Amino acid sequence: MKEKAVPKYMQVKQEIQAWFHNGTVKPGDLMPSENELAERFGVSRQTVRQAFGELEGEGWLSRIQGKGTFVSAPQAGHGEIVRTVGLITTYISDYIFPHIVRGAEAALRSKGYRLLLSSTDNDKGREREALEMMLGQPLSGLIIEPTKSAEGNPNLDLYLALEYRGIPYIMLNEQYPELDGPCLKTDDALGGCLAVRHLLALGHEKIAGFFKMDDMQGVNRLKGFRQAYREKGLAIQPDLVVQYTTEEKGAKPLETALALLSRENGRPTALVCYNDELAVQLMEIIRQSGLSVPEDVAVVGFDDSSLATATETKLTTLTHPKSVMGQEAVELLLRMIEGKLSKPKGKLYTPELIVRSSTKR
Amino acid sequence: MKEKAVPKYMQVKQEIQAWFHNGTVKPGDLMPSENELAERFGVSRQTVRQAFGELEGEGWLSRIQGKGTFVSAPQAGHGEIVRTVGLITTYISDYIFPHIVRGAEAALRSKGYRLLLSSTDNDKGREREALEMMLGQPLSGLIIEPTKSAEGNPNLDLYLALEYRGIPYIMLNEQYPELDGPCLKTDDALGGCLAVRHLLALGHEKIAGFFKMDDMQGVNRLKGFRQAYREKGLAIQPDLVVQYTTEEKGAKPLETALALLSRENGRPTALVCYNDELAVQLMEIIRQSGLSVPEDVAVVGFDDSSLATATETKLTTLTHPKSVMGQEAVELLLRMIEGKLSKPKGKLYTPELIVRSSTKR
DNA sequence: CGGTACAACATGTACATACAACATAAATTA
DNA sequence: TAATTTATGTTGTATGTACATGTTGTACCG
Numbered sequence: 011m012k013e014k015a016v017p018k019y020m021q022v023k024q025e026i027q028a029w030f031h032n033g034t035v036k037p038g039d040l041m042p043s044e045n046e047l048a049e050r051f052g053v054s055r056q057t058v059r060q061a062f063g064e065l066e067g068e069g070w071l072s073r074i075q076g077k078g079t080f081v082s083a084p085q086a087g088h089g090e091i092v093r094t095v096g097l098i099t100t101y102i103s104d105y106i107f108p109h110i111v112r113g114a115e116a117a118l119r120s121k122g123y124r125l126l127l128s129s130t131d132n133d134k135g136r137e138r139e140a141l142e143m144m145l146g147q148p149l150s151g152l153i154i155e156p157t158k159s160a161e162g163n164p165n166l167d168l169y170l171a172l173e174y175r176g177i178p179y180i181m182l183n184e185q186y187p188e189l190d191g192p193c194l195k196t197d198d199a200l201g202g203c204l205a206v207r208h209l210l211a212l213g214h215e216k217i218a219g220f221f222k223m224d225d226m227q228g229v230n231r232l233k234g235f236r237q238a239y240r241e242k243g244l245a246i247q248p249d250l251v252v253q254y255t256t257e258e259k260g261a262k263p264l265e266t267a268l269a270l271l272s273r274e275n276g277r278p279t280a281l282v283c284y285n286d287e288l289a290v291q292l293m294e295i296i297r298q299s300g301l302s303v304p305e306d307v308a309v310v311g312f313d314d315s316s317l318a319t320a321t322e323t324k325l326t327t328l329t330h331p332k333s334v335m336g337q338e339a340v341e342l343l344l345r346m347i348e349g350k351l352s353k354p355k356g357k358l359y360t361p362e363l364i365v366r367s368s369t370k371r
Numbered sequence: 372m373k374e375k376a377v378p379k380y381m382q383v384k385q386e387i388q389a390w391f392h393n394g395t396v397k398p399g400d401l402m403p404s405e406n407e408l409a410e411r412f413g414v415s416r417q418t419v420r421q422a423f424g425e426l427e428g429e430g431w432l433s434r435i436q437g438k439g440t441f442v443s444a445p446q447a448g449h450g451e452i453v454r455t456v457g458l459i460t461t462y463i464s465d466y467i468f469p470h471i472v473r474g475a476e477a478a479l480r481s482k483g484y485r486l487l488l489s490s491t492d493n494d495k496g497r498e499r500e501a502l503e504m505m506l507g508q509p510l511s512g513l514i515i516e517p518t519k520s521a522e523g524n525p526n527l528d529l530y531l532a533l534e535y536r537g538i539p540y541i542m543l544n545e546q547y548p549e550l551d552g553p554c555l556k557t558d559d560a561l562g563g564c565l566a567v568r569h570l571l572a573l574g575h576e577k578i579a580g581f582f583k584m585d586d587m588q589g590v591n592r593l594k595g596f597r598q599a600y601r602e603k604g605l606a607i608q609p610d611l612v613v614q615y616t617t618e619e620k621g622a623k624p625l626e627t628a629l630a631l632l633s634r635e636n637g638r639p640t641a642l643v644c645y646n647d648e649l650a651v652q653l654m655e656i657i658r659q660s661g662l663s664v665p666e667d668v669a670v671v672g673f674d675d676s677s678l679a680t681a682t683e684t685k686l687t688t689l690t691h692p693k694s695v696m697g698q699e700a701v702e703l704l705l706r707m708i709e710g711k712l713s714k715p716k717g718k719l720y721t722p723e724l725i726v727r728s729s730t731k732r
Numbered sequence: 733c734g735g736t737a738c739a740a741c742a743t744g745t746a747c748a749t750a751c752a753a754c755a756t757a758a759a760t761t762a
Numbered sequence: 763t764a765a766t767t768t769a770t771g772t773t774g775t776a777t778g779t780a781c782a783t784g785t786t787g788t789a790c791c792g
């Protein structure tokens with residue numbers, strides 16, 4: 011997955027396009043001269059010319075020999091009503107995201123809107139690409155699942171461009187702290203809390219937790235995990251809390267689990283997993299360790315995905331709105347688009363614990 | 372006599388345009404290389420490039436790195452560049468379809484195209500809705516997975532509209548018999564054949580097959596199923612072939628399997644399942660019948676989905692290109708869009724048998 | 733015979749230079 | 763003062779070089 015081959019003139023072009031979006035330059039303005047930009051970007055004048063040439067071809071700029079280069083007025087559209095909504099998720103193919111997409115698509119189709127889809131693979135650079143691509147043509151509104159929401163927002167300028175252009179948008183699952191638009195999410199802290207309360211009520215004391223810490227969902231689920239302990243006046247054994255990132259998810263949590271499970275004493279009797287995907291992997295690890303679920307080790311997942319019931323031992327997990335979230339996001343967004351909403355408010359879904367056969371005692 | 376103000380690149384451009392008009396070159400032709408023209412016109416390669424660049428922008432030429440410059444088909448371009456590709460699948464959220472979408476999205480994003488997504492839920496009415504919606508605004512091309520491809524095509528008029536408007540399209544998985552566009556699919560008959568051959572080689576004789584018959588994939592997989600029997604000179608026991616439709620898939624195959632497995636004598640020793648999804652469900656049925664996989668009953672699935680390895684008993688299954696199919700569909704479509712393909716041809720993927728622990732003896 | 737490696741050639745990117753054409757404002761001149 | 767010239771800065775044209783990247787056919791090798 012290496013695509014570092016972005017030509018300079020393309021970078022220049024995108025940078026300049028960003029100026030249009032965020033209002034650095036306005037229609038009618040005189041652009042800096044080719045030579046000045048060349049020096050500012052550290053490229054040759056020819057390279058700037060190539061970028062300008064494409065932008066002129068696309069109608070963003072108009073050049074007048076001897077005078078300078080000007081920003082074109084936003085082509086007063088063909089008057090056509092745009093009925094297209096963008097959806098940017100972190101992943102498309104994995105896990106619960108297809109259900110979110112599905113819910114959104116169904117709701118949009120029933121309203122006569124088209125769905126533009128893109129994904130970021132949890133990479134902020136790709137998030138930028140996706141936003142720029144969507145902004146390149148007319149758009150009614152946007153639904154975005156933030157990328158690595160716990161780590162800041164380098165694409166803030168593009169979100170401001172959205173607001174500048176009056177395109178409403180909604181966040182899914184988490185909100186960037188820098189922004190204040192509406193957001194639909196689950197009460198992840200409560201979910202973590204419910205999971206641990208359930209296990210404590212079953213008599214478990216050594217409960218290990220595995221959380222992905224580069225998005226707010228993991229952070230909040232861990233927060234709930236700790237809160238449940240506090241409620242009981244218990245202290246958490248630090249080495250039973252495993253934190254990892256997206257990049258590490260293929261190995262670190264599995265290896266750590268294997269190490270924890272092979273302990274002679276102090277072996278955890280229950281695992282709280284960041285999501286069902288990890289839970290299923292850890293159940294496999296448990297089997298390989300010669301232990302069984304739920305007799306030796308109880309397991310709790312998150313999201314109530316299809317994986318939860320595909321395995322032989324059905325997984326105890328917490329619900330996630332999934333397709334309902336996609337659907338309601340669209341409904342809220344369409345009301346914002348149609349201007350029928352004064353102050354859009356997000357929604358906090360309350361997760362429910364589904365007790366199946368992976369927890370006991 | 373100061374009319375010498377015609378730039379060289381403009382003269383070159385006009386000269387080349389004359390070739391289009393007087394038939395010196397025809398659409399699809401390969402233009403002489405930049406270097407050759409530069410020499411012929413007595414100008415530098417850069418000057419030729421500038422002329423070519425404008426002609427490309429106006430739609431006369433298309434350039435392919437490494438191959439050459441080609442004369443475009445005369446399309447009544449509104450000049451406006453549309454870079455949006457539609458993708459219509461039967462389902463979005465389930466099974467292998469997210470992977471196809473993912474492959475397509477990644478390929479499109481890297482080429483600067485946007486992806487319009489819709490789904491039909493395997494319903495021809497919704498397929499019509501989706502097509503109409505996509506046709507409602509400018510579109511570069513379309514990738515479609517046919518709905519119930521074994522049952523005819525009531526939306527033929529819309530496909531003809533696509534051709535009339537010069538919008539290229541590609542079929543996935545199956546092709547409507549009425550149409551003859553390019554199609555990417557797997558060799559499902561071979562897949563069915565491989566599955567049965569494998570089981571016969573293991574000594575199984577009573578092999579039951581479960582096939583969804585309202586799309587061509589199921590029909591072809593059954594065809595391969597029967598062919599493998601013929602090769603061995605064996606006859607198929609008719610009641611071991613279970614056919615069902617999308618609407619029946621929730622109950623009929625499961626109930627029939629339960630009935631077959633509870634037979635005193637004549638119980639099948641192996642099941643060939645339309646796909647992994649059904650295979651996992653049938654493995655559950657087998658467990659409920661007090662039997663085990665693969666000791667009592669062997670199971671073969673199709674598509675090598677994530678379900679195949681999520682279960683305790685890993686599933687023997689046949690590969691499906693999945694995301695590669697989405698990616699290659701996009702690559703083919705973009706070449707068609709850019710007019711760089713004279714006669715687009717589909718592709719037939721060869722499935723491979725992945726032997727895991729669900730087959731034995 | 734089939735696969736690999738490589739050479740040849742196509743377009744793509746980047747930089748450099750030089751001068752021409754044009755617009756504008758300041759300086760000069762009638 | 764008004765017209766003209768000049769200086770300066772802009773984009774436009776033209777050419778050069780160099781290397782990167784993608785495609786294709788051929789020669790080679792197993």
